[in-house]
Amino acid sequence: MRSSWLPALLVGGALLVSLTACSDSSDVGLGVGSGLGGEEFSTIDVTPTVRDTTVVPITGDNQRQRPSRDEWRFLIGEVNDPIEGTGTVTTEGYVDFAGLDDLPAAIDTADAEDLTAELRLTIDYFHGYSAESMEVNVYDLRSEATMDSVRATADIVSQSEVESFPASVKASQINLSDSDSTVTIELRKGWLDDHPNVLNPGDSGSDFESDFHGFQIKAPFEDSDNTAVVGFSSSDATLRLRRVVSSDTTITADYPGLKTFTHVEQTGAGDPPPGHRLMQGGVGKGLAMEWNFRTDPLDSLRSTPLYGAKIFVPNNASTVDTSSNFERPRPQGYSIIATRPEDEPLSEEFRGTGIFAISGRDYALPVALSDASTGAFVGDNVSLPIFLQSLQRVRNGRPPVFTTFGVSISGRASTSPPTTLPVLVPVDGTNPLRATLTTSRPK
Numbered sequence: 001m002r003s004s005w006l007p008a009l010l011v012g013g014a015l016l017v018s019l020t021a022c023s024d025s026s027d028v029g030l031g032v033g034s035g036l037g038g039e040e041f042s043t044i045d046v047t048p049t050v051r052d053t054t055v056v057p058i059t060g061d062n063q064r065q066r067p068s069r070d071e072w073r074f075l076i077g078e079v080n081d082p083i084e085g086t087g088t089v090t091t092e093g094y095v096d097f098a099g100l101d102d103l104p105a106a107i108d109t110a111d112a113e114d115l116t117a118e119l120r121l122t123i124d125y126f127h128g129y130s131a132e133s134m135e136v137n138v139y140d141l142r143s144e145a146t147m148d149s150v151r152a153t154a155d156i157v158s159q160s161e162v163e164s165f166p167a168s169v170k171a172s173q174i175n176l177s178d179s180d181s182t183v184t185i186e187l188r189k190g191w192l193d194d195h196p197n198v199l200n201p202g203d204s205g206s207d208f209e210s211d212f213h214g215f216q217i218k219a220p221f222e223d224s225d226n227t228a229v230v231g232f233s234s235s236d237a238t239l240r241l242r243r244v245v246s247s248d249t250t251i252t253a254d255y256p257g258l259k260t261f262t263h264v265e266q267t268g269a270g271d272p273p274p275g276h277r278l279m280q281g282g283v284g285k286g287l288a289m290e291w292n293f294r295t296d297p298l299d300s301l302r303s304t305p306l307y308g309a310k311i312f313v314p315n316n317a318s319t320v321d322t323s324s325n326f327e328r329p330r331p332q333g334y335s336i337i338a339t340r341p342e343d344e345p346l347s348e349e350f351r352g353t354g355i356f357a358i359s360g361r362d363y364a365l366p367v368a369l370s371d372a373s374t375g376a377f378v379g380d381n382v383s384l385p386i387f388l389q390s391l392q393r394v395r396n397g398r399p400p401v402f403t404t405f406g407v408s409i410s411g412r413a414s415t416s417p418p419t420t421l422p423v424l425v426p427v428d429g430t431n432p433l434r435a436t437l438t439t440s441r442p443k
Contacts, residue, residue, distance in 0.1 A: 041438055042439055043436050043437065043438050043439070044297055044301070044436070044437045044439060045432075045434045045435070045436050046297055046298055046435045046436075046437060047433065047434045048289035048290055048291045048405070048433065048434070049289070049292070050277055050289055050427055050433060051287070052277065052278075052286075052287065053285070053286045053287060053288050053406060054283070054284050054285055054286070055286060055408070056151040056153050056283075056284045057151065057152050057281070057282065057284045057418065058150065058151055058152075059074070059150065059151065059262040059263075059264065059418040060146075060147040060150030060151070060154075060156075060259070060260070060261040061148070061149070061234055061259065061261070062147060062148040062149075062258065062259045063098075063234070063235065063257070063258055063259070064098075064258065065148050065149075071124070071233060071234075071235065071417060072234040072235065072260065072417050073124055073125055073231040073232060073233055073234055073262075073417045073418055074093040074217075074231065074232055074234060074237075074260040074261065074262045074418065075091040075093055075232075075262045075264075075282075075418055075420065076092065076093040076136065076217050076229070076232075077090075077091060077128065077134065077227060077228050077230050078090040078091065078128075078219070078221055078227045078228075079127050079128040079228055079229045079420055080227060080268075081127070081128075081420075081422050082320055082321065082322045082323075083272070083317060083320050083422045083424055084270065084271070084273050084320075085270045085271050085272040085278050086269065086278065086280060086422045087266050087267055087268035087269035087270065088227075088266065088267050088268050089229065089266050089280075089282055089420045090264070090267070091229055091262050091263065091264050091282070091418075092216060092217070092262070092263040093217040093260070093262055094141070094147060094156065094157075094214060094215065094217070094259075094260060094261040094263070095119075095214055095217065095232075095234070095257055095259070096141075096145070096147070096212075096213065096214030096257075096258050096259040096260075097208075097212070097214065097238070097239045097255040097256060097257060098209065098255060099206060099207070099208035099209045100208070100253060100255060103199070103241075103253050104251050104253055106243055106245055107199075107241050107243050107252075107253050108199070110243050112193050112196075112199065113189075113193075114243055115192055115199075115241050115242065115243050116241075116242045116243075117186075117191055117192055117198070117239065117240070117241055118185060118186045118239075118240050119138065119168075119184070119185040119187070119217075119237070119238070119239060119240075120183075120237070120238045120239075120240050120254075121174075121182070121183050121184075121233075121237050122181050122182050122183075122232060122233040122236035122237070123176070123181045123182075123183060123230060123231065123233075124181070124231055124232065124233045125229070125230065125231025125232075125329060125417075125419070126176075126228060126230055126231070126327055127229045127327065127328060127329055127419075127420050127421065128227055128228025128229055128326065128327065129227060129228050129323075129325050129326050129327075130176070130228070130325045130326070130327055131176055131177075131226060131228065132176060132177040133173040133174060133175055133176055133177070134174050134176055134219055135172065135173055135219065135220060136168065136172055136173075136174055136217060136218065136219050136220075137166045137168055137172070137217070137220055138166055138167045138168035138185055138187065138215050138216070138217050139162050139163050139164075139166055139167060139215060139216045139217075139218070140162070140167045140195075140215060141157055141161060141163075141213040141214045141215065141216060142160075142161045142162065142213065143157065143161045143213055144213050145157045145213065145261070147259040148259070150261055152262060152263065152264040152282060152283070152284070153263070153264065154261075154263070155263070156263070157216070162216050166188070167187050167188060167191050167215065168185050168186065168187055168188065169185075169186045169187070169188050172185050172186060174230075176230070182236075185217075192241075195211075195212060197210075197212050198239075198241070198255075208255070209258075214259065226325075228327075229420045231417075231418070231419075236257070237257030237260070238254040238257065239254070239255040240252055240253070240254050240255075241254075262282075262418045264282040264283060264418075264420070266282075266283045269283075272424060273424070275426060275429055276316065276424050276426050276427060277425045277427055277433070278422060278423070278424060278425070279407070279408055279409050279422065279423040279425060280409070280420075280421070280422045280423070281409045281418070281419035281420055281421045281422070282418060282419060282420040282421075286406060286407055286408030287406070287407050287425065288404050288406050288407075289404070289405040289406075289407060289433065290403065290404055290405070291390075291400070291435065293391060293394040293400050298391065301391060301439065302391050302392075302394070302395045303395075304439050305439065306384060306387060306388055306438065306439055307439065308380045308384055308437070308438035309380060309384040309388075309435060309436070309437050309438065310377050310378060310379060310380060310383050310435065310436050311336070311365075311377060311378040311405070311434075311435050312370070312375065312376075312377045312431075312433065312434050312435070312436060313334060313336075313367075313375050313376045313377065313433055314370075314374065314375040314425060314426055314431050314432070314433065315331065315374055315376075315423045315424060315425065316424040316426050317423055317424045318374070319424075320424065328421070328422075329419070329421055331369070331376075331409055331410070331421060331423060332410050332416070332419075333367065333376070333409075333410035333416070334376040334407060334408070334410060335364065335367065335406075335407070335409070335410055335416075336364070336365040336367050336378060336405055336407045337358065337363070337364055337365075337405070337406040338355075338362070338363050338364075338365055338386075338402035338404070338405050338406075339361050339362050339363075339402060339403055339404045339406070340361040340363065340403070341361075341399035341402075341403045342361070343360060343361050346363070347389065349385045349389065350382075350385060353366070353381050353382045353385070354366035354381075354382065355382060363402070365378050365382055365405075366378065366379070366382060375425075385401075386401050386402060387435065387437060389401050390402070409421055409423055
């Protein structure tokens, strides 16, 4: 399966920071020790208070109106991950296609009975129990559906706006075992007779786009424990017309994917294992972290030099027992959105750190992957000035630089493709969600 990895900003070792220039004078003045002459390094782990959050993710996309996004996908199927608390996540995929300016002569002049129509989809995501094939059903949409930047729980069409009889061949199977990631879903004989606009696209494909509204795609798992969610690349999706002219000549015409959407539902969700919190893509489950600078141990560090700081978000998903035929994709990345207590710009010390404003008081922090499966962190170049300035501001009677840190799996934001991935975050034990501060103390 193809995967897209969030670029990692790797920062090694302890970083010594000198706070010399700052647009806010209350943010400076906390000394940073040199580590020379009788000093020794020590670290302190500071755990935040944590609460659950839910922000329903964007799963709809229109390539003509696309903002700056990663490669998009749509999902079909359902998965019941062995991680406790995840419940059953069910997905339905929707795809619509762009018109063609013209058709090859061999197809344009052909009778519908001489042609076959098929969906060609490229797999780029798999979560669940591996199998050689999966049954899918494809249904025509009777009216145009808005998919642009729509969120996962939206009902973009009513049931009456979906044809009750499948457009696909009955009991159509997609091959999941082939090394080729492209799968083909054949549409039934007679489908082209029911859709003359496909063969008469009009000027620049306008008639096709006006009259053809796309498909809903489902995987009808009935009384099966071996379920899975499969993702398909939005930009690679095509509706293909094919005519076999001779034994060695086949003429094709491909309508390219234009709009896609994934509808996501969750049932049977519960509590995660003791000592853990759960983040989950698709349903938008994330966490909000807050550090209290007015209580120990942070309160006792107001005048203590700091050599380094990192925020760690561990992932214990790999420790959960799973059967050998269950596949869970690796996290592609994490998102941490920090919220300012006041609507004011950050000081000069954060210039060049990779922090950027999203809107109002919200800022995105650069997040590096510790390992594909064990979590992520915010490095010294960002975490250290956050904690240094926060300690100084609190000492001067002001709130910290950021009051809340919202963390989620990539895929929850509008810039990441849909996912159903769970992440199991420990909040107790030897490797919890935390900030690790490096201090210097006299021997």
